[in-house]
Amino acid sequence: MRRSAAEIALSTGVLGLGLAVAGVAMTLPSEGGYAGIGPNFFPGVVGAGIIVLGIWLSFEALTGGWRGAPPDNARERGEHAFHAAGFGWVTAGLVLHMALIGWAGFVIAGTALFACVARAFGSRRIARDVSIGLLLSVAVFFFFVRLLDVNLPAGWLQSILGSAGI
């Protein structure tokens, strides 16, 4: 019988989310005026629903695996095995981007993100990726700030990009 640790973990996660939602719902006020139900009612219903679904998923996971779910073996899905570096570089790019954007500015954060994601997809040409990322970010920056009047932080490049950002 098929049994997947990942499916069991995900099912438990859904169940846990349901319990958390229901728990928070209990702390919300139930005052509801004419309707007789307050802002806690729907959270309660949604929490209960997620708990039921978590139990249902767990039941499937423990009795032969989720019905019709893709096989755990990547080759059986027609894909390569999990490539942690690819996943990691995309994550690194996004984390770096959210850390940099506030103080280093949109252009530097965008360039870093671009280079990291390109690396995730197997690129080894750092100079090319950084220059294309920089060009794209500067173009997007000017398009949004000057043409669309959307605020984006200029950050460290304030003096070069002008005082367009915040």
Next chain:
Amino acid sequence: MDAFDALMAGFGVAMKPINLMWGFVGVTLGTFIGVLPGVGPALTVAMLLPLTVKLDPTGALIMFAGIYYGAMFGGSTTTILLNTPGESASIATALEGNRMAKAGRAGPALATSAIGSFVAGTIATVLLTLLAPVVVEFALRFGPAEYFSLMVFAFITVSAVLGASTVRGLTSLFLGLFLGLVGIDGQTAQPRFAFGVAELLDGVDVVVLAVGLFAVGEALYVAAYQSRLAGTVEHLQGPVLMSAEDWRRSWPAWLRATAIGFPFGTIPAGGAEIPTFLSYTVEKKLSRHPEDFGRGAIEGVAGPEAANNASATGVLVPLLTLGIPTSATAAILLGAFQNYGLQPGPQLFQAQSDLVWGLIASLYVGNVILLVLNLPLIGIWVRVLSIPKDLLYAGILVFATLGAYSLHQSWVDLLTLYLFGLLGFAMRRWDIPVGPAVIGLILGPLAETQFRRALAISQGDASVFFTQPISATFLAVTAALALGPWALRRWRRR
């Protein structure tokens, strides 16, 4: 001829030079982003939403109509030339379209796709024009109880009835419903699930969820499993034209596909996947050249492409007349309306007649723009296809993060985006449908509002949902659809 007058007034709005320009911009950008491999219509619309923040509502919505159609056409181009369907609705096209391209007939395949989309889109827009006032007339009788029951119907059909697994569809829906609860309760101003985080008080933005699930999730998935790194772009040889023979074989397929696609679009039946396959099957059955199927039969491209476009227009019927999105893309469009404080539905037809009919008129215009713009520009779209994967995904993520960041200028939204990306990765890996979550996020708060209004009117008496005839009918049909297949199986087994 009320609707006719309204439509003519709508054309007056849509044909204004500035709105015409937004239409052109929308179609061009929609096609450009839609052509990118791995980017479906829902993601295209979500990524381009931030572009319209400073436009007036009419211009923005007209631009969105263009983006919606452009994205669809761009997706077909990719499917035919690259054989990597960006979405389930393009799989049927890929069957014959890519084989035609491999046989050196990419030109006729793209032409029948473009002209077929135009024909189907235009006929479907005529049907929309005729049908919308009728539905609006009917929907004006709806009270909160009827709306709530209708939304329950939509919830169940998009999540539980179709798809590989009822429980995974429902899980996706409930995740969306939960995310819809985050923020300030509209009726009592009570913050819920915000945990004191300012960015969460506004609620979860549909753009962040859609872009996170579709763009970040997809990038994580493809980087981790390298599933789409292979794939060669077929060369476009010869002109994008059809021979007399191609025309003869295409036009009946377009018309049949429109008849199949439009009704499927108007009901919450999980998007264009079913009508495109249905059209493919019908064409295969009726074709005088069944031996061509599997080797690049033009009917097999003409039918599914027309069905896809007709169904995409059909989706606008419940969206505009009832405010009910039946696909992830429609849910994002509804989010665009809400950004302007507009709630689609029968009231909008009365209060903002110019805007609604301007939008419908711009669908006619958009179809024409699509045809005149895309056939000559096809060479550019083909070149867009050959952008290497590493640069492509890097560029997509720069745009994806931009949309989230521009909401509050805060890194918290970027963190939320990444978390939704992880969710999207898991949903893709374990085959949990994404659409119900996006629909749940948008429709959940509306359903809650209607539910509480209905109870406020009935002084807390919940039987109102079962005693009002229209509401009871919706709930009965929902129950029949949800339990019917299961009951049928049990009965057969005996």
